[in-house]
Amino acid sequence: MAETWTVRRLRLWVKDYLASRCVESPMVCADLLIGHVLKCDRVRLYMDVERVALTSELEQLRALVQRAGRHEPVQYLVGTWSFFGCELEVAPSTLIPRPATEALVSEAIDRLRAVAASSAASSAASKEAETPLRIADLCTGTGCIAIAIGRALLASRAGRRQLAWQGVAPADPVEPVDEPAHRQVEIFATECVSAAAELAKRNVAAHSLGAIIHVEEGDLDAPFSGRSFENSFDLVCANPPYISDAEWADLAKNVRDYEPASALRGGCDGLDFVRRIIAGASGWLKPGGSLLVEISASQGEPALALACEARLVDVKILLDLEGHPRVLAARARAV
Numbered sequence: 001m002a003e004t005w006t007v008r009r010l011r012l013w014v015k016d017y018l019a020s021r022c023v024e025s026p027m028v029c030a031d032l033l034i035g036h037v038l039k040c041d042r043v044r045l046y047m048d049v050e051r052v053a054l055t056s057e058l059e060q061l062r063a064l065v066q067r068a069g070r071h072e073p074v075q076y077l078v079g080t081w082s083f084f085g086c087e088l089e090v091a092p093s094t095l096i097p098r099p100a101t102e103a104l105v106s107e108a109i110d111r112l113r114a115v116a117a118s119s120a121a122s123s124a125a126s127k128e129a130e131t132p133l134r135i136a137d138l139c140t141g142t143g144c145i146a147i148a149i150g151r152a153l154l155a156s157r158a159g160r161r162q163l164a165w166q167g168v169a170p171a172d173p174v175e176p177v178d179e180p181a182h183r184q185v186e187i188f189a190t191e192c193v194s195a196a197a198e199l200a201k202r203n204v205a206a207h208s209l210g211a212i213i214h215v216e217e218g219d220l221d222a223p224f225s226g227r228s229f230e231n232s233f234d235l236v237c238a239n240p241p242y243i244s245d246a247e248w249a250d251l252a253k254n255v256r257d258y259e260p261a262s263a264l265r266g267g268c269d270g271l272d273f274v275r276r277i278i279a280g281a282s283g284w285l286k287p288g289g290s291l292l293v294e295i296s297a298s299q300g301e302p303a304l305a306l307a308c309e310a311r312l313v314d315v316k317i318l319l320d321l322e323g324h325p326r327v328l329a330a331r332a333r334a335v
Contacts, residue, residue: 143200244270
C-alpha cells in the first residue's frame, strides 16, 4: 500500500531533512517549499494539514528539497521573496533582498516625506505646482528599494491629496488624487548587470510602477551623465557590493556559493563602490539632499571618514532592525 503524504507529514519530513543538513530556519524553508509546490500560502498549510500531496507534487518537492539541502537559497528555488511588504521576483542574477536593507528604506521614506511636506507647504503659499521628488537608487538589483520607496510615497501623497480634496487640509486648490504619477515622484534605478536590470523591470511592472520608476542599465551613476541631472536629486541611495576580501571567506555557504559575487564583493576593504558613491553624491544631490548607503557592520568609521572628506554634512551611521551599524546617512551642504 502506497504511503500517504499529508501536509502535516511533509512539513515534519522536510524540516528534519533540512535541519540534518544544517540549513538555517528549516521549518520556514520547509513551509516555503511545500507552499510553492502545492500553490498555497503558509496559512493554508496550517489550515489544511490533512491535504494529501499528489505523486507529481511529491516528485517536484523532493527535487527542490534536495537542492535546498545543498544550501541553494530557498528564495531562488521558489522564485519570489517579500521585502518591505512587496512580493518580488528573485533570481541568481542578483541578491536576495534582506531585512537589514529595510532600515535604509524606512529612513529614505521618512526623509522624503519631510521634503514632500515642505514642498507642499511652499507650493500652497506660492500657488505654484508642487515639485516632484527625484530619487536615485544605485545598484538596484531586484528593484526592491526603488519599489518600496515608490509604493510608500505614492500612498502617502495620495492620502494627503485625498484629505485636502475632502476639505480636511487647508482650503487651497489641490489636484485630484488621480494626478499622473510621474508628476509626483521620479525614481531612477541603475543596475550594471543586464539580467538583473531586466529582473528589476519585471518587478517594477508587476507593481504597476513603470510611470515613476525608470530602470536603466549602467554602472552606478553612469546613466545620469549628460542629462542635466546635476544637483537635482532629493535622495541618492544604494545597497552596493560591500563585502571585504576578509569577510568573504566567512560568508554562509548559501550566500557565497549561490548569490552573485559581483553583487557582494566590494574589494579589499569592501569600500570600492561606497567610495565612488560618496565621492559623486554632491554632484547629483540638491542642496540639503540626502545620501543613504548600506554598509557592512564593520565599516562605520571608515564610511564616516569618507563622507566627511567629501564635505557632506549631518553625517551619521544608522542601525538596522537587529541593532547593527548598517546605513551611512549624510546630506549635501545647503546653499
